[in-house]
Amino acid sequence: MAENGGASQWYRLDNAGVLYSALQKETYSAIYRFSAVMDRPVDRQALQRAVDKTMPRFPTFRVRIKRGAFWYYFEPNDAPGPYVKDDISNPCQPVRFQEDNGWLVRFYSYDCRISVEVFHAVSDGGGALVLFRTLLAVYLRELGHAIPNTCGVLDVDAPPRQEELEDAYGRYAQGKGRRMKHRGKAYQNTGTPEPFYTFNVTMGFCSVLQLKQKAGEYGVSITEYLTAVLMKVILDKQHREAPRRELPVALAIPINLRAWFPSETLRNFILTARPVVDPSLGEYTFEEVLSQVHHMLRLSVDRKRMRAELTGNVRFTQNRLLQIVPIALKNPVMALGYRIAGVRPYSGTYTNPGAFAVPPEMAPHIRRMEVILGQATIPRVHCASISYGDIMEITFAGTQKETDTERDFFRFLIRDGVAVKVESNRTE
Amino acid sequence: MPYCVHCGVELDATAAFCPLCHTKVLDLSQLPDPAAAQPFPTQRGEVAPVAKQELALLITAMLACVAACCGILNLFLRPDRGWSLYVIGAAVMLWLWIVPPLLARGMHLLLRLLVDVVAVGLYIYLISVDLDGKAWFWGLAAPIILWGGAVLLLLGLVLRVYRRSVITTLTILIGSLGVFLFGVEYLIDHWLCAAWEPSWSLVVLTICVGLVIPLIIVRRIPSLREEARKRFHL
Ligand SMILES: [Zn+2]
Numbered sequence: 001m002a003e004n005g006g007a008s009q010w011y012r013l014d015n016a017g018v019l020y021s022a023l024q025k026e027t028y029s030a031i032y033r034f035s036a037v038m039d040r041p042v043d044r045q046a047l048q049r050a051v052d053k054t055m056p057r058f059p060t061f062r063v064r065i066k067r068g069a070f071w072y073y074f075e076p077n078d079a080p081g082p083y084v085k086d087d088i089s090n091p092c093q094p095v096r097f098q099e100d101n102g103w104l105v106r107f108y109s110y111d112c113r114i115s116v117e118v119f120h121a122v123s124d125g126g127g128a129l130v131l132f133r134t135l136l137a138v139y140l141r142e143l144g145h146a147i148p149n150t151c152g153v154l155d156v157d158a159p160p161r162q163e164e165l166e167d168a169y170g171r172y173a174q175g176k177g178r179r180m181k182h183r184g185k186a187y188q189n190t191g192t193p194e195p196f197y198t199f200n201v202t203m204g205f206c207s208v209l210q211l212k213q214k215a216g217e218y219g220v221s222i223t224e225y226l227t228a229v230l231m232k233v234i235l236d237k238q239h240r241e242a243p244r245r246e247l248p249v250a251l252a253i254p255i256n257l258r259a260w261f262p263s264e265t266l267r268n269f270i271l272t273a274r275p276v277v278d279p280s281l282g283e284y285t286f287e288e289v290l291s292q293v294h295h296m297l298r299l300s301v302d303r304k305r306m307r308a309e310l311t312g313n314v315r316f317t318q319n320r321l322l323q324i325v326p327i328a329l330k331n332p333v334m335a336l337g338y339r340i341a342g343v344r345p346y347s348g349t350y351t352n353p354g355a356f357a358v359p360p361e362m363a364p365h366i367r368r369m370e371v372i373l374g375q376a377t378i379p380r381v382h383c384a385s386i387s388y389g390d391i392m393e394i395t396f397a398g399t400q401k402e403t404d405t406e407r408d409f410f411r412f413l414i415r416d417g418v419a420v421k422v423e424s425n426r427t428e
Numbered sequence: 429m430p431y432c433v434h435c436g437v438e439l440d441a442t443a444a445f446c447p448l449c450h451t452k453v454l455d456l457s458q459l460p461d462p463a464a465a466q467p468f469p470t471q472r473g474e475v476a477p478v479a480k481q482e483l484a485l486l487i488t489a490m491l492a493c494v495a496a497c498c499g500i501l502n503l504f505l506r507p508d509r510g511w512s513l514y515v516i517g518a519a520v521m522l523w524l525w526i527v528p529p530l531l532a533r534g535m536h537l538l539l540r541l542l543v544d545v546v547a548v549g550l551y552i553y554l555i556s557v558d559l560d561g562k563a564w565f566w567g568l569a570a571p572i573i574l575w576g577g578a579v580l581l582l583l584g585l586v587l588r589v590y591r592r593s594v595i596t597t598l599t600i601l602i603g604s605l606g607v608f609l610f611g612v613e614y615l616i617d618h619w620l621c622a623a624w625e626p627s628w629s630l631v632v633l634t635i636c637v638g639l640v641i642p643l644i645i646v647r648r649i650p651s652l653r654e655e656a657r658k659r660f661h662l
Contacts, residue, residue: 088473110469201468202447204437244654407435407448414436421438424447425468 010066010075015169015313016268017121019342021065021072022334029094029374030120034132034386035113037367042109043143048084050139051107055082057156058131060165060266061122064102070327072121077102084109089425090199092374092397095119105131112367114139120268125353125371126256127266130154133358140365151359161264168263169314177312183345186250186276187238191400193379201372201397202406202424208355208392210418218287220294222387223352226394227251227275227297228290229416230383233408234347235279235289250276252342252349253297257310260303271309273300274345343377348405350383368393375399381406430455440467484530491519510558517554521547537584545577568619572612579608595656599643606636 013021020030055062063074079101087110095104104119116135118128130152137153149155194200208222215225234249253273263269275296277284284292300306316322322330356369369388372395376382381398383405396406403426410420430439430453432446442464445452495516502512524547529540549570556565583604587597613629646652 086471087469088471089469090472093473111465197472197474403448403450410437410448411435419438420436421440422432422435422447423440423443423467426447427470428450 010073011165012167013065013072013074013121014167014268015310015317016124016270018071018317019334019338020119020121022331023338023377024095024097024119024121025335026094027375028377029092031092031095031117031374032120032125032128032384033091033115033117033370033372033374034125034128035115035370035372036132036136037370038112038114039365039367041112042114044084044109046142047107047109047114047139050135050142051082051084053156054131054135054138055105057134057154057158057160058266059160060127061105061118061131063104063122065097065104065119065121067097067327070323070325070330072327074122079103082107086110087113087115090197091115091201092117092199092372093197094374113370123266124254124256124268124270125351126258126269129353129356130266133356136358136366137362140362145361145365147361148359151357153359153362163264164266166263166265167267168257168261168265168269169310171263172257172261172307173311173314174307175311176308177315178308179312179316183250183274183341185247185344187234187247187347188344188378189234189237189347189380189405190378191380191398191402191404194399194401199375199397199399200401200403200424200426201395202403202422202426203370204394204396204406204410204413205368205421205423206392206394206413206418208387208390211392214416214418218290220290222392223354224294224297225290226352226385227253227350228286228293229412230348230350230405230409231275231277231293232284232286232289233405233412235277235284237404237408239279239283246279248276248278248280249347250274250345252346254349254351255301255306256353257306260301260306271306273297275300339377348380348382349373349376350385352385354387356386356388363389367391371395372397383409442466480530484527487526487530488523491523495519513554513558517551521551537588538581541577541581541584545573545580549573564619568615571615575611575615576608579604579611595643595647595653599640599647602636602639602643606633606640609633 024030059076060074062077064077064079065072066075081101082103082105084107087108091108100106104122106117108115108117114136116128116132118131123131133152134154134156137147137149138156140147147153211222211225215222218225220228231249231251238246238249251274253275254270255273257263257269257271258265261269273296275293277289277292325333351371351373353371358366366388368391369386370393371384371386373382373384374397376398379398379400381396381400383394383396385392385394387393394409396409410422413420430441430443431437432439432449432451432453434449434451435446437446437448439446439453443453495512498512498515502510524543528543552569552573553565556562556569583600586600609632610626610629613626614624617624617626646656
């Protein structure tokens with residue numbers, strides 16, 4: 001079998017992809033969703049035409065995942081589709097590799113909303129947003145608007161470029177590698193699980209201007225401010241539960257490495273930062289949490305350390321011993337490793353891909369953007385936010401019945417003088 | 429524009445309650461319009477649990493294959509003895525143990541235990557028929573199987589209630605093992621000499637009680653319990 005850059009033949013999963021595919025099961029979803037709410041109800045036929053025109057330009061999304069003897073691999077998917085489907089109330093359902101013609105990307109429409117769901121082994125949020133932006137541009141062109149190929153909209157008539165297909169982890173894995181050292185258990189912030197395949201999504205909308213002003217008063221960025229609010233409400237929640245010993249509260253914050261290691265890849269290229277506050281040392285005020293988060297997030301974007309960590313991760317999957325372990329044995333081991341290194345040390349995830357930029361010609365047709373992270377391995381909420389124009393959208397999504405985290409989070413914003421509007425798919 | 433009176437957040441015009449605190453929206457001048465477009469679709473994406481069906485199919489195929497192969501081999505190897513029936517019976521028993529719980533998600537504990545016990549009983553019964561052992565089957569094997577099933581049922585029910593604590597689980601497990609073996613000796617004695625003289629099972633039971641006592645003490649005294657939790661990360 002010949003391996004090449006990824007356009008027309010099989011290729012290996014990147015480092016993050018290896019992990020997400022090994023973890024995939026019925027009660028965990030490495031699927032995330034981006035939605036655009038348009039200015040008028042979606043034209044399904046036009047959207048399907050746009051999908052059909054856009055997908056060939058993105059070969060790394062036009063794949064199916066195959067199980068080799070030792071590793072999963074991707075191969076081009078020439079099956080019909082993917083088809084635009086009617087949207088459902090429980091988004092981000094776990095992917096099944098054999099079903100839906102093997103597609104790892106899904107498209108939905110509901111009223112004015114266009115949604116794309118992507119399996120994380122295929123690409124990270126940064127890559128998926130390039131696909132989505134281009135799709136929206138092609139869709140608006142189908143409706144008769146003139147949209148130029150600027151501001152990150154790719155030309156769907158041009159062939160895919162080699163740089164977009166690269167495994168950026170592999171390219172930057174040089175020098176000394178270092179794996180993360182062992183991290184202690186964090187407060188788990190779990191709740192009562194809902195029945196099978198119920199997924200509670202609550203979205204809050206607020207003004208970017210108000211948030212910027214508020215964050216400015218504290219002298220931090222919006223991401224830092226929202227991270228600190230989330231940590232503070234989780235700290236307070238743990239304190240209310242009055243455990244014997246309060247555990248540290250830590251969040252997983254994905255960092256887009258493209259900003260530090262130039263790459264145009266449309267595959268995964270992220271690492272995780274871990275701001276942490278230990279309440280067993282004493283009660284932290286919001287300002288103190290904010291200052292911790294502010295400095296920790298800045299410390300974690302150290303180019304040398306990030307390179308050492310990603311190199312360590314790449315070296316780990318290149319380990320000779322691990323290479324020859326059959327995949328059936330490797331998956332449970334990796335799942336256990338993820339529990340220890342990826343779930344236990346964190347109280348939750350917060351990801352903020354930032355502002356969604358579009359060409360000015362597109363702007364009037366999009367009202368707002370939304371993002372949802374799929375269900376965690378345990379019943380707890382994951383938080384994600386995206387801004388478009390003056391609307392910051394913040395989503396809490398999880399499989400737990402309780403609403404404590406999101407309720408306290410939005411109440412905190414209200415008390416801090418930021419107006420919030422809330423929508424949810426909860427029915428009771 | 430409705431607002432939640434508790435949270436202060438603005439709600440969607442179609443919202444009947446606040447999704448954060450479940451407070452009902454009570455604005456008589458402007459009731460939510462159920463016909464208006466909801467912010468989220470109401471139709472749920474349903475999916476059949478497939479993965480387990482495939483596993484069940486695979487296990488069924490494997491067991492059936494083993495049974496068939498042994499049946500055929502029996503025709504050539506010592507055809508005077510029906511030895512393959514033992515293998516086939518074991519395959520049926522394993523199938524009853526593994527496959528129904530895989531297919532029926534959330535199978536009731538009682539039903540599952542019943543199926544398992546009946547499977548074991550049937551298998552032993554067939555063996556007893558082959559060996560002309562009707563007497564020992566009804567006199568000894570059946571009571572032991574029933575006794576084991578009863579202990580398991582009790583264990584299952586109790587563990588369902590006390591699932592949270594590792595110490596309690598351990599206590600109950602050790603305790604029921606002792607009780608089970610105690611009953612086994614009673615049944616054996618009863619069958620062999622119609623008189624009950626507890627000997628080895630009394631030793632086992634004492635060992636179990638000895639193991640359980642410290643656990644109960646640890647469980648009972650809060651400071652010890654906390655200490656154990658701390659040391660063993662329970
Ligand atoms: Zn409320």
